[in-house]
Amino acid sequence: IRTGKTTKKALTFGKRGMGLEEEINLANDYYLANHLAVIHKKPTPITIVKVDYPARSAAKITEAYFKQASTTDYNGVYQGRYLDFDAKETKNKTSFPLKNFHEHQIVHLASILSQHGVGFVIIKFTSLDETYLYPAQYLIAQWQKLKGKQSISYHEIVRDSYVVPNSLNPSLDYLKAVDQYFEHLN
Amino acid sequence: IRTGKTTKKALTFGKRGMGLEEEINLANDYYLANHLAVIHKKPTPITIVKVDYPARSAAKITEAYFKQASTTDYNGVYQGRYLDFDAKETKNKTSFPLKNFHEHQIVHLASILSQHGVGFVIIKFTSLDETYLYPAQYLIAQWQKLKGKQSISYHEIVRDSYVVPNSLNPSLDYLKAVDQYFEHLN
Numbered sequence: 001i002r003t004g005k006t007t008k009k010a011l012t013f014g015k016r017g018m019g020l021e022e023e024i025n026l027a028n029d030y031y032l033a034n035h036l037a038v039i040h041k042k043p044t045p046i047t048i049v050k051v052d053y054p055a056r057s058a059a060k061i062t063e064a065y066f067k068q069a070s071t072t073d074y075n076g077v078y079q080g081r082y083l084d085f086d087a088k089e090t091k092n093k094t095s096f097p098l099k100n101f102h103e104h105q106i107v108h109l110a111s112i113l114s115q116h117g118v119g120f121v122i123i124k125f126t127s128l129d130e131t132y133l134y135p136a137q138y139l140i141a142q143w144q145k146l147k148g149k150q151s152i153s154y155h156e157i158v159r160d161s162y163v164v165p166n167s168l169n170p171s172l173d174y175l176k177a178v179d180q181y182f183e184h185l186n
Numbered sequence: 187i188r189t190g191k192t193t194k195k196a197l198t199f200g201k202r203g204m205g206l207e208e209e210i211n212l213a214n215d216y217y218l219a220n221h222l223a224v225i226h227k228k229p230t231p232i233t234i235v236k237v238d239y240p241a242r243s244a245a246k247i248t249e250a251y252f253k254q255a256s257t258t259d260y261n262g263v264y265q266g267r268y269l270d271f272d273a274k275e276t277k278n279k280t281s282f283p284l285k286n287f288h289e290h291q292i293v294h295l296a297s298i299l300s301q302h303g304v305g306f307v308i309i310k311f312t313s314l315d316e317t318y319l320y321p322a323q324y325l326i327a328q329w330q331k332l333k334g335k336q337s338i339s340y341h342e343i344v345r346d347s348y349v350v351p352n353s354l355n356p357s358l359d360y361l362k363a364v365d366q367y368f369e370h371l372n
């Protein structure tokens with residue numbers, strides 16, 4: 001939805017999380033080019049219904065629908081460790097609403113942890129211009145406590161998270177927060 | 187391309203690797219359900235050009251094109267290790283043609299290895315009904331030696347690979363070959 005021509009509605013649809021995802025994508029490009037990590041955004045899952053094969057040109061999809069993602073947005077490898085995470089933005093200043101997650105994303109992150117993968121969410125409070133790496137085990141615990149409803153307070157997120165520092169290149173150097181998290185894990 | 191209605195041409199387009207990929211997808215479902223590993227096929231990358239938003243119904247993609255994948259088909263986590271691999275079939279009995287790979291897949295696998303991830307290809311010789319886990323470092327070495335042209339001999343693949351055993355459930359229990367490979371790595 002973020003490529004090519006879009007209608008006004010398409011832009012609205014794709015707006016939430018857009019700035020943050022772009023920053024993460026740029027960070028991933030930087031990490032890949034500098035041999036620091038291999039982390040990619042998963043393609044948007046699509047259900048394809050109809051494909052045309054015009055003579056002498058590329059196959060053209062003429063009917064398809066967006067499918068709900070069953071996992072998270074990003075995964076990859078960093079220093080031998082499997083990373084798996086989602087990116088979420090909120091304009092709220094005092095809390096993060098759990099409705100930003102789907103249950104299958106929580107289940108997916110729990111599976112990742114049980115395989116000793118590193119799962120987390122990158123949460124950006126856009127009004128505060130603050131970004132945090134929030135480890136999946138806290139998110140899962142809050143989800144269970146609040147039954148997927150209500151919000152996690154800003155205070156709790158800050159308490160349990162690692163700060164993602166603003167920097168120049170990349171502008172969102174989230175591996176710095178991952179390093180802090182690894183130090184804590186070891 | 188493997189969902190919904192397809193034309194004859196679509197079937198032809200999607201045929202190569204189809205049986206093997208289906209077997210791997212079923213194995214992944216089994217591994218996930220039994221808490222053995224979390225491995226998913228990445229969605230097919232698509233460039234979306236036009237989206238319709240009919241009132242009261244789901245957004246409908248009316249123009250989109252297949253994009254060449256820049257990585258491999260599968261990745262995930264198994265016992266704390268990052269796995270990244272592609273699935274390839276051949277009808278050949280004596281060799282595996284390197285034209286089955288794109289250079290960016292080789293580059294991607296090399297990046298994975300440099301981050302201490304576990305990269306490989308699952309190669310199925312369909313005429314022989316034999317399937318192998320072929321570690322990425324051998325593939326990369328052959329690619330460099332043969333400059334991306336010609337073929338790797340069946341003999342060399344068998345020599346450097348781990349056998350993927352046929353079994354009942356899942357029918358292609360490739361984690362068995364991964365276990366063998368891990369033993370060798372440790």
Ligand SMILES: [Mg+2]
Pocket residue numbers: 017073086087088
């Ligand atoms: Mg997201």
Ligand SMILES: [Mg+2]
Pocket residue numbers: 203259272273274
């Ligand atoms: Mg393949």
